[in-house]
Amino acid sequence: MCRDLRAGSSDPVEREFLQGQISDETRHIALYRRYLDRLGAVGEAEPALADALAGRFVWQGSPLGTIIAVHLLLEGEGLRVQREFGRWFPCDLLCQINASISPDEARHIAFGRRALVARIGMLDEEERVAIYHWLEGLWRECARSVSDDIPGVIRLALGKRWMNERWARHRRILIRLGLVSAAEAGMAA
Numbered sequence: 001m002c003r004d005l006r007a008g009s010s011d012p013v014e015r016e017f018l019q020g021q022i023s024d025e026t027r028h029i030a031l032y033r034r035y036l037d038r039l040g041a042v043g044e045a046e047p048a049l050a051d052a053l054a055g056r057f058v059w060q061g062s063p064l065g066t067i068i069a070v071h072l073l074l075e076g077e078g079l080r081v082q083r084e085f086g087r088w089f090p091c092d093l094l095c096q097i098n099a100s101i102s103p104d105e106a107r108h109i110a111f112g113r114r115a116l117v118a119r120i121g122m123l124d125e126e127e128r129v130a131i132y133h134w135l136e137g138l139w140r141e142c143a144r145s146v147s148d149d150i151p152g153v154i155r156l157a158l159g160k161r162w163m164n165e166r167w168a169r170h171r172r173i174l175i176r177l178g179l180v181s182a183a184e185a186g187m188a189a
Protein backbone atom coordinates (compact mmCIF):
# COMPACT_ATOMS: atom_id res chain seq x y z
CA MET A 1 0.00 0.00 0.00
CA CYS A 2 2.73 2.47 0.97
CA ARG A 3 4.70 1.68 -2.18
CA ASP A 4 1.57 2.23 -4.30
CA LEU A 5 0.78 5.49 -2.56
CA ARG A 6 4.37 6.67 -2.94
CA ALA A 7 4.42 5.84 -6.67
CA GLY A 8 1.26 7.90 -7.15
CA SER A 9 2.41 10.95 -5.16
CA SER A 10 4.21 13.98 -6.62
CA ASP A 11 4.67 15.68 -3.22
CA PRO A 12 8.35 15.28 -2.19
CA VAL A 13 7.60 15.53 1.56
CA GLU A 14 4.89 12.86 1.27
CA ARG A 15 7.13 10.63 -0.82
CA GLU A 16 9.90 10.91 1.77
CA PHE A 17 7.50 10.14 4.62
CA LEU A 18 6.13 7.07 2.80
CA GLN A 19 9.69 5.85 2.13
CA GLY A 20 10.35 6.13 5.87
CA GLN A 21 7.13 4.28 6.62
CA ILE A 22 8.14 1.45 4.26
CA SER A 23 11.36 1.10 6.31
CA ASP A 24 9.37 1.19 9.57
CA GLU A 25 6.91 -1.47 8.44
CA THR A 26 9.71 -3.70 7.11
CA ARG A 27 11.41 -3.48 10.52
CA HIS A 28 8.13 -4.24 12.34
CA ILE A 29 7.45 -7.28 10.14
CA ALA A 30 10.95 -8.64 10.87
CA LEU A 31 10.50 -8.11 14.63
CA TYR A 32 7.12 -9.86 14.80
CA ARG A 33 8.38 -12.62 12.48
CA ARG A 34 11.27 -13.37 14.85
CA TYR A 35 8.94 -13.30 17.85
CA LEU A 36 6.39 -15.65 16.20
CA ASP A 37 9.13 -18.00 15.01
CA ARG A 38 10.12 -18.43 18.65
CA LEU A 39 6.54 -19.40 19.54
CA GLY A 40 6.03 -21.89 16.70
CA ALA A 41 4.20 -22.05 13.38
CA VAL A 42 2.45 -18.93 12.10
CA GLY A 43 -1.29 -19.36 11.37
CA GLU A 44 -3.16 -18.29 8.25
CA ALA A 45 -4.37 -14.69 8.08
CA GLU A 46 -8.14 -14.19 8.39
CA PRO A 47 -9.65 -14.12 4.84
CA ALA A 48 -11.04 -10.56 4.93
CA LEU A 49 -7.82 -9.21 6.44
CA ALA A 50 -5.71 -11.16 3.95
CA ASP A 51 -7.77 -9.66 1.10
CA ALA A 52 -7.34 -6.19 2.53
CA LEU A 53 -3.59 -6.67 2.94
CA ALA A 54 -3.26 -8.09 -0.57
CA GLY A 55 -4.58 -4.75 -1.82
CA ARG A 56 -7.84 -6.07 -3.18
CA PHE A 57 -9.71 -3.28 -1.43
CA VAL A 58 -7.74 -0.35 -2.81
CA TRP A 59 -10.07 2.58 -3.34
CA GLN A 60 -10.35 3.16 -7.07
CA GLY A 61 -10.94 6.90 -6.84
CA SER A 62 -8.80 9.45 -4.95
CA PRO A 63 -5.74 7.94 -3.19
CA LEU A 64 -7.11 9.64 -0.08
CA GLY A 65 -9.54 6.72 0.31
CA THR A 66 -6.65 4.28 0.60
CA ILE A 67 -4.70 6.62 2.90
CA ILE A 68 -7.65 6.78 5.32
CA ALA A 69 -8.10 2.98 5.21
CA VAL A 70 -4.41 2.30 5.89
CA HIS A 71 -3.29 5.24 8.03
CA LEU A 72 -6.38 5.83 10.12
CA LEU A 73 -8.30 2.53 10.32
CA LEU A 74 -5.63 -0.15 9.99
CA GLU A 75 -2.94 1.76 11.89
CA GLY A 76 -5.48 2.90 14.48
CA GLU A 77 -6.51 -0.70 15.15
CA GLY A 78 -2.86 -1.77 15.16
CA LEU A 79 -1.98 0.76 17.83
CA ARG A 80 -4.94 -0.25 19.96
CA VAL A 81 -4.16 -3.95 19.65
CA GLN A 82 -0.54 -3.28 20.61
CA ARG A 83 -1.76 -1.61 23.80
CA GLU A 84 -4.44 -4.24 24.61
CA PHE A 85 -2.33 -7.31 23.85
CA GLY A 86 -0.27 -6.64 26.98
CA ARG A 87 -3.41 -7.41 28.98
CA TRP A 88 -4.59 -10.34 26.85
CA PHE A 89 -1.16 -12.01 26.52
CA PRO A 90 1.03 -10.98 29.42
CA CYS A 91 4.42 -11.57 27.79
CA ASP A 92 7.23 -9.13 28.66
CA LEU A 93 8.98 -9.59 25.33
CA LEU A 94 5.81 -8.91 23.31
CA CYS A 95 5.10 -5.82 25.46
CA GLN A 96 8.64 -4.56 24.81
CA ILE A 97 8.29 -5.13 21.06
CA ASN A 98 4.92 -3.36 21.00
CA ALA A 99 6.25 -0.44 23.06
CA SER A 100 9.14 -0.03 20.62
CA ILE A 101 6.77 0.00 17.64
CA SER A 102 3.93 2.17 19.00
CA PRO A 103 5.66 5.56 18.42
CA ASP A 104 6.14 4.63 14.73
CA GLU A 105 2.47 3.70 14.43
CA ALA A 106 1.40 6.95 16.09
CA ARG A 107 3.50 8.84 13.52
CA HIS A 108 1.83 6.94 10.66
CA ILE A 109 -1.61 7.81 12.04
CA ALA A 110 -0.60 11.48 12.31
CA PHE A 111 0.40 11.39 8.62
CA GLY A 112 -3.06 10.03 7.69
CA ARG A 113 -4.85 12.71 9.72
CA ARG A 114 -2.75 15.46 8.17
CA ALA A 115 -3.32 14.13 4.63
CA LEU A 116 -7.06 13.91 5.21
CA VAL A 117 -7.35 17.47 6.53
CA ALA A 118 -5.11 18.88 3.77
CA ARG A 119 -6.84 17.15 0.88
CA ILE A 120 -10.46 16.74 1.84
CA GLY A 121 -11.41 19.97 0.05
CA MET A 122 -10.38 18.40 -3.27
CA LEU A 123 -13.06 15.69 -3.11
CA ASP A 124 -16.65 16.21 -4.15
CA GLU A 125 -19.49 15.30 -1.82
CA GLU A 126 -20.34 12.10 -3.67
CA GLU A 127 -16.84 10.67 -3.32
CA ARG A 128 -16.47 11.73 0.34
CA VAL A 129 -19.68 9.91 1.29
CA ALA A 130 -18.79 6.92 -0.93
CA ILE A 131 -15.40 6.62 0.80
CA TYR A 132 -17.13 6.67 4.18
CA HIS A 133 -19.52 3.85 3.10
CA TRP A 134 -16.65 1.81 1.73
CA LEU A 135 -14.54 2.27 4.88
CA GLU A 136 -17.35 1.18 7.18
CA GLY A 137 -18.05 -1.96 5.11
CA LEU A 138 -14.37 -2.83 4.90
CA TRP A 139 -13.80 -2.23 8.61
CA ARG A 140 -16.83 -4.28 9.71
CA GLU A 141 -15.93 -7.17 7.41
CA CYS A 142 -12.36 -7.29 8.75
CA ALA A 143 -13.50 -6.94 12.38
CA ARG A 144 -16.03 -9.80 11.96
CA SER A 145 -13.48 -11.98 10.23
CA VAL A 146 -10.90 -11.42 12.99
CA SER A 147 -13.39 -11.99 15.82
CA ASP A 148 -14.67 -15.27 14.25
CA ASP A 149 -11.18 -16.68 14.45
CA ILE A 150 -10.19 -15.98 18.03
CA PRO A 151 -10.82 -17.89 21.24
CA GLY A 152 -14.07 -17.47 23.19
CA VAL A 153 -12.95 -15.21 26.04
CA ILE A 154 -11.46 -12.60 23.75
CA ARG A 155 -14.27 -12.95 21.22
CA LEU A 156 -16.74 -12.12 23.99
CA ALA A 157 -14.85 -8.89 24.47
CA LEU A 158 -15.15 -8.25 20.74
CA GLY A 159 -18.92 -8.80 20.47
CA LYS A 160 -21.37 -6.75 18.46
CA ARG A 161 -21.43 -4.00 21.06
CA TRP A 162 -17.66 -3.75 20.88
CA MET A 163 -17.86 -3.48 17.10
CA ASN A 164 -20.49 -0.74 17.18
CA GLU A 165 -18.66 1.23 19.87
CA ARG A 166 -15.39 0.85 18.05
CA TRP A 167 -16.85 1.95 14.73
CA ALA A 168 -18.56 4.90 16.47
CA ARG A 169 -15.11 6.02 17.61
CA HIS A 170 -13.75 5.87 14.04
CA ARG A 171 -16.88 7.71 12.84
CA ARG A 172 -16.33 10.52 15.38
CA ILE A 173 -12.72 10.93 14.20
CA LEU A 174 -13.72 10.90 10.51
CA ILE A 175 -16.40 13.52 11.18
CA ARG A 176 -13.97 15.67 13.18
CA LEU A 177 -11.38 15.49 10.39
CA GLY A 178 -14.01 16.52 7.83
CA LEU A 179 -14.54 13.37 5.74
CA VAL A 180 -18.29 13.54 6.32
CA SER A 181 -20.68 15.65 8.38
CA ALA A 182 -22.61 14.02 11.22
CA ALA A 183 -25.74 14.15 9.02
CA GLU A 184 -23.91 12.49 6.11
CA ALA A 185 -22.55 9.76 8.40
CA GLY A 186 -26.08 9.20 9.75
CA MET A 187 -27.43 9.01 6.20
CA ALA A 188 -24.64 6.63 5.18
CA ALA A 189 -25.37 4.39 8.20
Ligand SMILES: [Fe+2]
Nearest residue numbers: 075104105108
Ligand atom coordinates in the same frame (compact mmCIF):
# COMPACT_ATOMS: atom_id res chain seq x y z
FE1 LIG B 1 2.47 1.48 10.65
